[in-house]
Amino acid sequence: AQSVTQLGSHVSVSEGALVLLRCNYSSSVPPYLFWYVQYPNQGLQLLLKYTSAATLVKGINGFEAEFKKSETSFHLTKPSAHMSDAAEYFCAVSQASGTYKYIFGTGTRLKVLA
């Protein structure tokens, strides 16, 4: 069975500071991993995805994530937070083929302080 765990339901950073959102996964098959962002009253938008081509994945809006198999982690980072980054962030996992299910973590609300 697959699952993801997001440590920290709320994270606050100052504008310009490093953003680090944590995600650990559990999967018995090679996983596909995703980070989505949800702005208030909106749907989920893909930030980036890991597909085994490269362990360091760059996404939109300056975000990136590194897949570490030894740590079963896929943490999301951004060097310098912007006020517009304030949102809910979700890590998700699916299996590599025949995907009929995306399993989401419980989400992390990012707050950016001026």
Place this chain on the structure above:
Amino acid sequence: DTAVSQTPKYLVTQMGNDKSIKCEQNLGHDTMYWYKQDSKKFLKIMFSYNNKELIINETVPNRFSPKSPDKAHLNLHINSLELGDSAVYFCASSHSGAVNTEAFFGQGTRLTVV
């Protein structure tokens, strides 16, 4: 040019009523989903359909009945609405046969049962 569109965006109704939410995707995907997001932002899959066939039914009450008239549409009908059904319902779609595919989400339908 909305990729995944749901209607209505907001739905307020009384307990015991029956309501439907419609979803359409124009991405040519073969798999569609319904997710429920509760007040704590937790996203849980309800159903997934592949080529109009039900693939996943995650122990959802029988009062919820999805219908997929074709690959581009997946509607959700809810009978005898209860207070606990209040949530945001997201439709999503993906291409099951593609490598590294992500799910595309609609904007959500906020259902409030009073």
